[in-house]
Amino acid sequence: MTATPRRVVVTGLGATTPLGGDVASTWEAALVGRSAARPITADWIGEYDLPIRFAAQAAVPAVDVLTRQEVKRLDPSAQFSVIAAREAWRDAGSPEVESTRLGSAIGTGIGGIWTLLTAYDTLREKGARRVLPLTVPMLMANSSTAAVSLEFGAGVGAHSPVSACASGAEAIAYALDMIRSGRADVVIAGGTEAAIHPLPIASFAAMRAMSQRNEDPEHASRPFDSSRDGFVLGEGAGILVLEAEEHARARGARIHAEFVSAGLSADAHHITAPEPTGAGAARALRDALRSGDLQPSDVIHVNAHATSTPIGDVAEVQGLRAGLGSALDQVAVSATKSMTGHLLGAAGAIESVLTVLALRERIAPPTINIDDLDPAVDIDVVRKDPRPLPATGDLVALNNAFGFGGHNVSLAFRTAG
Amino acid sequence: MASEQEILSGLAEIINEETGLPTDSVELDKSFTEDLDIDSLSMMTIVVNAEEKFSVRIPDEDVKNLKTVGDAVSYIAQAQG
Known part of the structure; x- marks a missing residue:
């Protein structure tokens, strides 16, 4: 056993x-x-x-x-x-x-x-x-x-x-x-x-x-x-x-990061619109935390799904809040689609690569093009310039990905020990 | 109407495009399967492209008789005639 x-x-x-x-x-x-x-x-x-x-x-x-x-x-x-x-x-x-x-x-x-x-x-x-x-x-x-x-x-x-x-x-x-x-x-x-x-x-x-x-x-x-x-x-x-x-x-391989856990859920709400309270996204996030034996306060960085749609971005913020609670205030959130665009089925993979690099290099990439932060986005978004993450200690970061059909995935990575 | 030499070089171009084999390795006595290692899917792609290039029709029942490059060149020359 x-x-x-x-x-x-x-x-x-x-x-x-x-x-x-x-x-x-x-x-x-x-x-x-x-x-x-x-x-x-x-x-x-x-x-x-x-x-x-x-x-x-x-x-x-x-x-x-x-x-x-x-x-x-x-x-x-x-x-x-x-x-x-x-x-x-x-x-x-x-x-x-x-x-x-x-x-x-x-x-x-x-x-x-x-x-x-x-x-x-x-x-x-x-x-x-x-x-x-x-x-x-x-x-x-x-x-x-x-x-x-x-x-x-x-x-x-x-x-x-x-x-x-x-x-x-x-x-x-x-x-x-x-x-x-x-x-x-x-x-x-x-x-x-x-x-x-x-x-x-x-x-x-x-x-x-x-x-x-x-x-x-x-x-x-x-x-x-x-x-x-x-x-x-x-x-x-x-x-x-x-x-x-x-x-x-x-085999003495170089380790970029640990892949701690994954959480999945389905909104079961609408074929394209996200569940507006972010309940489905929060279920995936909590599933990732639970299966990785992680606490919300362990999370230091999130690479958000954030595609730049009016409804989706706010629903994700709701989901992050529901999943992480007040710990979200200490999380540096990056929306790299502001630079890459939305790679659809490749998005979650590209952003996993970026999340792993953020942990390895201990720096969160920026979110560009925010001139006027949506007041509904009450989270700490990394804007304009990259932001250094704590230089020491184990760090955990999440990558969110959502899809039409109500699919929600949260992946948790940790700095290599 | 293309000469047999023209058909051979045209076929060699099609085979090169599909498989990456150098055109000068496509010789009349070469077997598609034994020498050129062309599988059935690639063979059908070559047939489709040859039909278009040489304005001929190569029915499936005839494709299986085209064992060598020479067979294909003769077939196309005859079909054009």
């Missing part, structure tokens, strides 16, 4: 984001408070009467990194996940691990939408015979985790939780279970998304979820500001190599 669960640590980080093509450049840009939002210059932008004509596109296009064959055989969403996974794996020291002890868990909100819609164009314009045989393996939502599993020989399982914008965080939570349950010693986990395509833009715009600041993209993503008017669509991937602590110590 094991009284305490296996400890799980983060030994590898990888990312390709609107701020940079890897972890170092992303982190550097985040600390200086750079916005990644730009006008879309793709040839299709003028074809449709899109109400939104800007986005936070990947800083380094996948085609600049991968071989031509890889680009042809992988949907852009899988391309991003492979790029980030390779970086994370290298960063982890390319651990030697049996295929039967290695897993992958990579979520996406939308999956291979470029492949799906391009194939439909081919079908209509050229007929069924011209639809390529790789269409199905490229469009399926599990193609990213499958590609990574194939490349690294992850034989334990290749999972792909789908929960809209909570997908990446849910995949990381699932990876924790894979290690704790004894199925795996190492899991490549995270999220990916490549949905800067006219159809998702038109669809998100139809529900009035996106900022319409076409004339001023860099100031469009403004979580917690009074004049926020929706999210800015981003793309990319974030990957963590998660590892059983004893496995990491045995």
